Amino acid sequence: MSDLRELLFASIEELSALLWQGEITARELAEAHLRQIERVDPAIHAYLTVVADRALEQAAEADRKLADHRKAASTGRASSPPQPAELSLLGIPWACKDVLCTRGVRTTCGSRILEHFVPPYSATVVERLDGAGAVMLGKVNMDEFAMGSSTENSAFGVTRNPWDLERVPGGSSGGSAAAVAAGEAVFSLGSDTGGSVRLPAAYCGTVGLKPTYGTVSRYGLIAFASSLDQVGPLTRTVRDAALVFQAIAGHDPLDSTSAPRPVGPVLEEVEKGVRGLKLGLAPEYFGEGLSPAIREAVLSAVRRLEREGAEVVEAHMPHLDYALPVYYLIAPSEASSNLARYDGVRYGLRTPGEDIIAQFSRTRRDGFGPEVKRRIMLGTYALSAGYYEAFYLKAQKVRTLIRRDFEEAFRSADVLVTPVSPTVPFRLGEKVEDPLQMYLTDIYTLSVNLAGLPGVSVPCGFSPETLPIGLQVIGPAFSEGRVLRVARAVERTVGAELTSGRRPAVAVNGR
Amino acid sequence: MAAITPDEVRHVARLARLALGDEEVQRFAEQLDDILRAAARLQELNTEGVDPTFYPLPLHNVMRPDEVRPSLPREQVLHNAPDQENHMFKVPRIIEET
Numbered sequence: 001m002s003d004l005r006e007l008l009f010a011s012i013e014e015l016s017a018l019l020w021q022g023e024i025t026a027r028e029l030a031e032a033h034l035r036q037i038e039r040v041d042p043a044i045h046a047y048l049t050v051v052a053d054r055a056l057e058q059a060a061e062a063d064r065k066l067a068d069h070r071k072a073a074s075t076g077r078a079s080s081p082p083q084p085a086e087l088s089l090l091g092i093p094w095a096c097k098d099v100l101c102t103r104g105v106r107t108t109c110g111s112r113i114l115e116h117f118v119p120p121y122s123a124t125v126v127e128r129l130d131g132a133g134a135v136m137l138g139k140v141n142m143d144e145f146a147m148g149s150s151t152e153n154s155a156f157g158v159t160r161n162p163w164d165l166e167r168v169p170g171g172s173s174g175g176s177a178a179a180v181a182a183g184e185a186v187f188s189l190g191s192d193t194g195g196s197v198r199l200p201a202a203y204c205g206t207v208g209l210k211p212t213y214g215t216v217s218r219y220g221l222i223a224f225a226s227s228l229d230q231v232g233p234l235t236r237t238v239r240d241a242a243l244v245f246q247a248i249a250g251h252d253p254l255d256s257t258s259a260p261r262p263v264g265p266v267l268e269e270v271e272k273g274v275r276g277l278k279l280g281l282a283p284e285y286f287g288e289g290l291s292p293a294i295r296e297a298v299l300s301a302v303r304r305l306e307r308e309g310a311e312v313v314e315a316h317m318p319h320l321d322y323a324l325p326v327y328y329l330i331a332p333s334e335a336s337s338n339l340a341r342y343d344g345v346r347y348g349l350r351t352p353g354e355d356i357i358a359q360f361s362r363t364r365r366d367g368f369g370p371e372v373k374r375r376i377m378l379g380t381y382a383l384s385a386g387y388y389e390a391f392y393l394k395a396q397k398v399r400t401l402i403r404r405d406f407e408e409a410f411r412s413a414d415v416l417v418t419p420v421s422p423t424v425p426f427r428l429g430e431k432v433e434d435p436l437q438m439y440l441t442d443i444y445t446l447s448v449n450l451a452g453l454p455g456v457s458v459p460c461g462f463s464p465e466t467l468p469i470g471l472q473v474i475g476p477a478f479s480e481g482r483v484l485r486v487a488r489a490v491e492r493t494v495g496a497e498l499t500s501g502r503r504p505a506v507a508v509n510g511r
Numbered sequence: 512m513a514a515i516t517p518d519e520v521r522h523v524a525r526l527a528r529l530a531l532g533d534e535e536v537q538r539f540a541e542q543l544d545d546i547l548r549a550a551a552r553l554q555e556l557n558t559e560g561v562d563p564t565f566y567p568l569p570l571h572n573v574m575r576p577d578e579v580r581p582s583l584p585r586e587q588v589l590h591n592a593p594d595q596e597n598h599m600f601k602v603p604r605i606i607e608e609t
Contacts, residue, residue, distance in 0.1 A: 120591075328550065
């Protein structure tokens, strides 16, 4: 392969084929990505930690395995090429959100309080990708403790959107999305508590899958809100999202909330098309506040799906408006409890004090940023005596009403199709001082987490100023295959217009 | 709903073991007030007889066999500790002398 730079924008499937054919080596692929990181990351700041030596060791191991498989095939011991789902990640470079523990590799969670934390173990999802032979390039930036919608809350500086460096990449998995969009990784992992995989995927023009709660292990995922958090992939194509999902999903005895059920053949399902599927459109997702460009891009994609044989049905989400206050009571409540462990005793930052209470309080004052403190305060308030029933318990009951809305909608619709965000990526600094405005960014995504459902964000067009627009497909629990099937049809039908040479300029030209 | 006062913010900060400066106390009083006023909309809804959803999927207790398994080596566990002594985490004295 003469121009390795072209490979920086290829899919997992394309690269896997080249690796198996011996057209490129895993080492060449890793080196090309490490060079791209050197070239463009000073402008984007997707990475917090690059692990070049570890990546090159993993790539060398992948090359040995590839050679063994080819040898076995030529001597007749392997009768057919390996199945993609089993081995397609072998030698593929990826980026890991810094919320996932990596044995021996610094894991900061975007926070000063964990600036020097080196975990003694890896998250189950990381172990699974290591086992599949994927090559981890490094750890990528995020809003501190995954709290935010813009990656402006990282203690280590903002990440910029590769499509416009003055704009946010979305959050909290902004580094994960920016790295994939800028050719700095073939795929990445993010975590999604209220939209943190889907929103940055939409803002950076990549695919982002938030799986059903319980399908992907949370072991080694630094906890934010335990009943909402779920790890998911960010990729260039829908088929790639299916491949990574299949590699990381499945029951994990180390996570007591992991669903003990097998993962279906998701990749096989994605090409089945949308003929006969009922797409639910709920007017509550298309009301006031939605940008006209996004409304048009999403509805135009729906019309294409209709031409492919899908049927549009009306659905309703009468309690959708309440999802935002429900989320902003439940998530901070769980966060205030989860973040109680940061006390400067066993790991992380410590600020000394005259007694242990002063030490705890000062450590947390110095270690946490403003958004994290705000949510700890909000959660502690909502859980405190006298307010628990009025705020926390009330929110959990309304959560039930939202869950029932989805159940009702899925009686007539196979999936719901919605926008991902009410606006295109906003400018850095635009909403930092106004938490309520910032929280509105997640208005279309967070009800999916409250109900524990799968949702995918897939590119469906560009705004007039060439900013990516995402479309969200939501399905019933454990219907990853179905939501990806609809997303694949969106990708196929709008694909030609989207991929006609459009790439972020910074990713092609460098700074 | 009554406004959140700076004293309430200080009380919650004590519960959360979070030292705050005066400027932060003032800012959080205003912001928490805004957010909780927005959240008060939930009171419009009648939720009588509605069960809360603490987890989106049914949870059941997971027990493993009571077998001894290796744990992380002590050096690894202490590796990230800000302060340690005699293979233990070190904290300020918590027992007062009589």
